[in-house]
Amino acid sequence: QDIALRDQEGVILAILSVSDRWTPDKAREAEKVFGADDDAHPAVNYLHNSAGPVYLGGAITGIQQPVHYDFKMRRDTPNELRAYFRKLGWRRIVAFQTRNPLHRAHQELTFRAAKEAQANLLIHPVVGLTKPGDVDHFTRVRCYEAVLDKYPAATTTMSLLNLAMRMAGPREAVWHGLIRRNHGCTHMIVGRDHAGPGKNSAGEDFYGPYDAQELFRKHQDEIGIEMVDFKHMVYVQERAQYEAADEVADGATVLNISGTELRRRLREGLEIPEWFSFPEVVDQLRRRYPPRAQQGFTVFFTGLSGSGKSTIANALMVKLMEMGGRPVTLLDGDIVRKNLSSELGFSKEHRDLNIRRIGYVASEITKNGGIAICAPIAPYATTRRAVREDVETFGAFVEVHIATSLEECERRDRKGLYQLAREGKIKEFTGISDPYNIPENPELRVDTENAEVDHCAHQVLLKLEQMGLVAG
Structure with a gap:
């Protein structure tokens, strides 16, 4: 059987001639490929919650390359890049894999790596799927282009790699090496915790800091x-230059800005010193990440039917509109069901689809600098997490759990829905015949029992002020 593989627009890119069909053991796959069956790993989360239940394998016949409309002059096939190297007479090429913007420390270490290897340098950033929360590739590529002319003339080039990262650490480092070899490179810089996804569910790193280097x-x-070791570069104040951390003299003043501190300075509109990054790079990042009080964000209410989500969401919307500054959109559960999801029922599959639609609209509102207020039941933790990841690509996601008890929700039920559910006349009703996964770590938990609506909405507003999302 042949299956057409299409892009998002329906254009056929290749034909898969199916020769294998099997049901995977996803837990074993996670352990073998990613080293842990832990949903805190973005690829494991995708494996369990997004990938299909059946795998197909077979020979692939290519029809055409995917079409890209952005940065066309920076995209090369392996053959094109090899031909480019031959044309320039480059025989030794160091590849630098990255998914982050380049700052002065990166420029220094890549230049040193190429110099030590007596090679030219290929900046080879990934512009496909990376880690949730990473800087979008449009911003990153503009940052890379701003840094290119900081290298000595005729030593460095850049090409974009359309690759979906798996954040698989050591195994991914080896995979990246194979890819760069296919593109004509002779050396590759492998960093500390290369392609690491961050912390696991226990708050520990998924991989050791040098596991990737050892396997490579x-x-x-x-x-x-x-392999070329990725040296940790630090700025030495007395010498006004970057040096490898293990070469710094005793007593020297070392300056550094972590990724967390950089994000804080961008968020609060604070100075980012020139010793840390290039002004052109900082300008691009400030365009993408204005001060937090000017960014779009999403407030995502979740709770049982009758808990008070819609009422509080409406009150919050009015308060935010009174403050002004950004457009505010309310995506209430009933409104969305009527206008976006009228054809959907209440099965788990349809509930998930409804929430994902809400998440998509909220992410677009957030991306364009607005405020989205969502008020669905959203009973499933995995779906709420997926929506969070969608939104946090563009701005803050504020989960508010309306923690009204089931008993209180039943007492308030003017439509008699809970009674009908207990009588079995309404199937798959959240809290009765279908589970509600209580949020473990919401940004805010609100108890509405014996509390006025205005007080509850004000609690949310105070939280937004505390997070710097609205001015106090």
């Missing part, structure tokens, strides 16, 4: 590409 070094002869 073990297989580099087989791959046919040599």
Whole structure:
């Protein structure tokens, strides 16, 4: 059987001639590929909650390359890049894999790596799927282009790699090495915790800091590409320059700005010193990440039917509109059901689809600098997490759990829905015949029992002020 593989617009890119069909053991796959069956890992979360239940395998016949309308002059196939290297007479090429903007420390370490290897440098950033929350590739590429002319002339080039990262640490480092070898590179810089996804459910790193380097070094002869260590560069104040951390003299003043601190300074509109980054890069980042009080964000209410979500959401909307400054959109559960999801029922599949639609609209509102207020029941934790990831690509996601008890919700029920559910006349009713996953770590939990609506809405507003999303 042949299956057409299409892009998002329906254009056929390739044909899969199916020769294998099987049901995977996803837990085993997670352990073997990613080292842990832990949903805190973005790829494991995708594996369990987005990937299909059946796998297909077979030979692929290419029809055409995917079409990209952005940065066309920066996109090369392996053959095109190899031909470019031959044209320039480059025989030794160091590849630098990155999914983050380049700052002065990165420019210094990549230049040093190429110099030590007596090679030219290829900046080879990934512009496909990366880690949730990463800087979008449009902003990153503009940052890379701003840094290119900081290298000595005719030593460095850049090409974009359309690749979906799996954040698989050591195994991904080896995979990246194979890809760069195919693109004509002879060396590759492998960093500390290369392609690491961050912390696991226990708050510990998924991989050791040098696991990727050790596995890469073990297989580099087989791959046919040599590893170059990623040196940790720090700024030495007395010398007004960057040095490798292990080369700094005793007593020297070392300056550094972490990624968390950089994001804080961008969020609060604070100075970012020139010793840390190039002004052109900072300008691009400020365009993408204005001060938090000017960014779009989403307030996502969740709770049982009758808990008070819609009422509080309406009150919050009015308060935010009174303050002005940004457009405010209310995506209430009933409104969305009527206008966006009228064809959907209340099965788990349809509930998930309804919430994902709300999340998509909220992410677009957030991306364009508005405020989205969502008030669905949203009973499933995995779906709420997916919506959070969608929104946090563009701005803050504020989950508000309206923690009204089931007993109180039943007492308030003017439509008699809970009674009908208990009598079995309404199927799959949240809290009765279908579960509600209580949020474990919402930004705010509100108890509405014996509390006025205005007080509850004000609690949310105070939280937004505390987070810097609205001016006090």
